[in-house]
Amino acid sequence: MDHPYRHPVIGHERDIAGYGAAAIRAWHATHYGPGNAVLAITGAIDAEATLALVKRYFGSIPPIAPAPRVLARVDALPHQSVLHVSDRIDRPGIVFRSWMTPSLVAAPCTHVALLVAAELLGAGRSSLLHQRLVTEQARATHVEAKALGGRATGTFIISVTLESAPELATSTAIDAVIAELIETPIAADRLEDVRIRMLAERVRALESFEQRAATLIEGEILHRDARWSRREAQIIADLDEKDIRDAIRDWLTRDGFTLLVDRIPPAVALPRVAAGAPSIGDPAAVAVNVPLGEEARLRCGARLRVVHRPGDRHFHLRVLGRGGRAQEPVGLEGIAELAGSLPAIGAGADTAATLASRAARAGLRPAMRVLLDRALLDIGGLAGALPSAMGLAGDLLLRPCFGSDDQARVLAAMTAQARARATDPAAQAWRETNRALFGARHRLADAMPAAPDIAAQLTATDLERFHAASWHPDETVLLLAGDIRLADAVALAEAMFDGWAPGKPGAMPTRLALAPVEPGIRIVDAPGRKSVRITLTWRIDDALDMDEAVGLQCLGHILAGDFGARAGLRLRQDLGWTYGVQGGAGELLSRRGPGHGSLSAEVKPGLTGKALLELRRVIAGLREDRPATEAEIEAFRRVQRQTLARYSERASSAVNAMQIALEYDYDRHEDWLAARARVEALTPEVLRTQAHRLLPANEDLVTTLLGEAERIAAALDGVAQSGTIVVGEHG
Template sequence: MDLRPVFFSVVIATAGLAGCNQSTDDTPHALSVDKEAAASSKDAATDQKAFVPPPQLDIPFHKEVLPNGLTVIVHEDRKAPVVSTNIWYKVGSKDEPKGKTGFAHLFEHLMFNGSENFPGEYFEPFQRSGATDMNGTTSNDRTNYFATVPKGALDMALWMESDRMGHFQGAITQEVLDEQRGVVKNEKRQGENAPYGKAFDIIAKSTFPADHPYSWTPIGSMEDLDNASLEDVKKWFADHYQPANATLVIAGDISVDEAMAKARKYFADIPSTKVQPRIKNWELPTQVKKREVVHDQVPQTRIYKVWNVPAIGSEEEHALELMTSLLANRKNSLLYRRLVRDEKVATSVSAFYYGRQLAGQLIIVVDVKPGQPVDKVEKLLDKELQQFAKNGVSPEELRRVKQGEFASLVKGLEKTGGFGGKSDILARSEFYYDDPGALLKGVEEYAKVSAREVQDVAEQWLKDDSYTLIIQPQQQFTAAAEGADRSKLPEVDKNVELELPKQQNFTLKNGLRVVLAERHDTPVVLMNLQFRSGASADKSKPGLASVAAQMLNEGAGNLDSLEFSARAEELGVSIGGGSGLDYNSISMSALKSQLKPSLELFSKVVTEPRFPESDLERVKSNRLDAIAQEKAQPQGLALRELPPLLFGNEHPYGAPLTGSGTPEGIKSITREDLVNFQNTWVRPDNATLTIVGDVTEKEIEPLLNETLGGWKAPKEELPQIDVAKVARPEKARVYLLDRPGAQQSFIMAGLVMPPWQPQGAEAFDAMANTIAGKFTSRVNMNLREDKHWSYGARAVSMDTEGQRPYILFAPVQTDKTAPAIKELIKEYQEYLTNRPITEKELEDYRNDEVLKQSARFQTKGQLLSSINWQVEKGLPEDYIADYPQRVAALNKEQVESSAQEFLAPDQFTWVIVGDLEKIKGEVEALDIGPVEVLPAKDQ
């Protein structure tokens, strides 16, 4: 459950209601009327250049307040047979009294522990009912819970959600409190154990007065968590979790009348007592003129600059948000150009407006390139900010930024649930603006923001008075009478009616195969050109394929990198390269109205990438810094070390699973290597183009022939990639990596599995999911819920052409490293011997997988991804459609047989990252196999 602020720039998440088009004319009144008129005319012309017609968007809704105070918002969307629920409680960490920090977040966890009428794991009925996008989050301002379920499971979902609102207090026991307190403490350890993990705790304490509700973060303090009593927690629930303090959104395949009837049935009988006063206003804190330096286990220095600025809903909100995109987060942004591209003193730079209910913050983050003096970078950063405030921005660039934001908005309105889905937009609008339609209404005001208004906020807020935090590497871095029946959970309707668009296959005049699936709900077209290559084609230069994919954005045809980025922004198109173990891809997401020019730009990337030397050197340098970042993170370090131990250093799959390559490989890459890679693998006889979106075959085929038809396959025969077969070790092996002072150990274990094949695939997935593949799996329930040693333990099986890496991972508190390994082995051994999969586990898995198909194809991106996989595996079109029937037919014997065939815990290769002074002896004492300490590797 992610508690970090949402640090991405989406216009719908920050658009307000206040107009931002006020006059900013500072002309003295002594000017003549003619001069005033001329100046006004010039300003109007400049504003017009920055104006972008906002997209015509609408999320129709019905809003109603029940007699008990619960606000209910309903949106009907019949595109897919799913319904999303999203409930926002008006309580966050800002509402916590001193000495009880972390209560809001602790309670988020407690409410996933069942209720009076459904004791046990809250996730359980959802994970056998096809639920997706299910989670909960806590911020400074609010707590929310959301899920997307097949429409036949809506009664179950609303029963569960209402039960924990109205029938929860009796389910809070000392045992449950202790369990979830342990989970939260491990989450805090995990966050702080990551590089820069303490930054926002420090920033909160240093930028807000001690009595300000934002002076602590939602995770809270260990001391306050330890001191939380059962009485404290029950009072917190009584004070805050009641209908009059909540908003419920129901969005999806349901009518308003049906949704309101269900809302009344499940929620109307829950009483509201006295709701605590809501903190809505607080004087904006004064700017902090302060600079702090902290040393931590980080690979490079990071600079944070922070200004306290107005809150969400202020007149400056739009301009502040736009200013961050102009400063950073884009290739054409000022700070990226100056610090990363031109001066090459930083590897990355980001900026965001962190808007909240009581105050906002403007935050700029710069990763200093290793070897560069921090004071030099700070001075350059300050100089650029001063110049920006003085000179402003061109209306043309501001227009491009707006166009890009609007394109992202249009493309994001396909989902009803999850982060940024329509239910989230409606709830956020109601919470912050008391109007479910506020965020979309604000788009028109956003479109009108002028270059002058952006410069005004820069002049007002980008002052020398700011807070600066420098994090540097350590010197030695190593229930009622009426209403719902609470006696039993409603049955889930398991009938799933799913209509997938028919796939249309055709071939371009150059032989390129095209697969098209029409989806006309939003005016967007998604494309993916997939070709065999990937890391398995890197050979002696690990990282080549991924660098080749990354360099595709560095210019094409007659456009250099910045010109290419500017043109893409102007069209609202996203074009980029992707790289995996066996395939590379070039993808595009374009507006229907700009399809032809977007395809022209796409074709330049496919056929005319520039691979400029200067940009290559920058990309390589930044990649080396990124590798150093990976090595500073326990998970990244383990993912780098495990593959060669499983497959061998020379094997195509022996490169780091992070996809970043090795320092030696990256350093050796030349422009000629990239050109050869492109010429060798990017060819129409080695690729398939998959398209999903608002376009017909009749429309798209001539456009593709016009733009890509001239792309020809070379005469040379297509090379073959040899993925050799490797043997599993005869017995388990243990490799240790030292991370002195680590608060947690990161446990990872790998096992080589046979290649994927259709026969038995469903049985394998059922086996893998029930032992360690999902939240309610045996492994996670053991280490997280029963023992509270870990924030989460899972296993994944990677999808490859050759043998598949099966990877188990579990971050655990340091003193439980050896016991956790012992528990993991025990779970796998019991699964193979005396405690195989149960009928209930299998039934829950079957139900979940079958019902989950309702939401699997809700967005164009989801459909595109599925078709890509189907094409990659050479499967017929009906393979995807028939999947539910194959899963429903699974039996216990098939899953048990799959476990016996594939699982072998006594052949695991273990990689454990932690403080060896504290864990080495106990790990050796387990005697599960030879133990070797891996040497620390420099970049």
């Protein structure tokens, strides 16, 4: 009962209320000294010059004795325990099965063996638990296993998302799969799949400067070895299947803890009723370092753009299609999401399980996403796996396995989630906001992202037709960054798309017509919710030129773009009403608009009215009496400078840069310089003018309040506008 892990890191409310300056100073003096810190610096640096800077800025800090390390006593669980609770979840039920495991510091080899066990048991559709609980028994829609390391003790957790309310039999079924794994030797090819995937992930974890630094720091702090990641990789490579089964036998057959969570029955529906400055060391200017790439047109009509990165161990491939959620036919809300689930359905000759195994063998994890106005396929990995990635992409785009049992399972899971979202208060709040902002028939307002009856409306022919239109060759673009030249990439891509016939793309439906904004306050009732989520949104109808688009981004950053933005400083630091304010401003559809912005914060119910007024004042101040300052603009400039400077840092960021160039018609390096110039040219006077057009007056705001309706209404005296409505459990 007295183990420190039982106490939240940030503390309980009563702890936070009792913090004082003296206690904070004492804690800082005890724990924040050079003898208790690790400094990691990564990047294209001069080691001697960097060390001189470290000595200059850190060398004068007086040393202090490190605080004595407290190791919590870890005792085995005295008995098997089960807890059954109900919560506001968006699915029928969840089962968590967990065990205590050894310290990753004291027993690193055992911890790594359990990491491999987690992959075997619960990573993807080819995992043992998925095959047993989802494919064979059809009692679950999703399974996942995790081995979490800790200095004193670790935890192994298996989570199962169920088709119906949870029962203890699921926990027994999990134990049966574990017992089977212990007694049955692990197939060499299956273990090799897992090894390759884990090692590839660890190599990719060193791709960016931040990831390298985090890896070095973690190794030094936990293992007193900054190069621990190399040793961990060697352990993964050396583990045999008996080591893994022994670790499972030793730790996952002990007494554990089972948590059963089911959904609170929906309540009776309520009727709708009326109602900073630059930091030290920042350069004055950062070079624009953006890869442009070379382009070729394939025989099928698709475009290929390549950035050659000599010596890079990684590649990233992105394929852009044209079939986003905005193009879904009326009555088939959810077809785009299902079309984007192909890695979970299968392609070519592969079922979902064999497709996952095929990708794992190459160290790949393909991901498909469906946005509002486009479809994307992303595959990244080590350089040697690029031919495998091209073949995988070709199967996914040209040879999908629609109509299979895997599709039926994915569709059933989507339908269950859509039904849960239909009565989920948070989903209702999202819909109410978008209905008010864009109109009830706008694509963002009438489905999120699938309608509850999607299974009843959809046929395999519908799906095949939508997929074919989404990936028409004349409107498909391949973006590739890696150690490969354009001619070689063309040869791989031609093989990938062999047989893809060019032709004129057919028209796709669009559902983006805008209705007039309906400002006002909407209260979305969420019985039992302890806090209130305040969301303020606004729309900008007119098309923005490039200067205005940059100005809108800057205004959004000043309002809520980072931890030191105006709204957060006011509500968090000055008033202490919330932990933070999120938001920003931008464009929904790249350059095609419309522009939009938002602010949101979580507060106690009794503070709803006061917090809402403060958020309105922050927006009004930026429009009227508190225009943007040079320091605030410079903070935004620093973010943009670093972004432009880091587009060549890794293969995935180079692909992002190529996609932005396509969207904004940037064909030359000078285009990026012009974008940088627009940012540098921002002034308080320019933003003062733009704020009047791009930021809303109070009467133009769409406000959504998510929480207990009665408590919210009681806290809105003097705040509510005409047209306030309350939305009940069923909208």
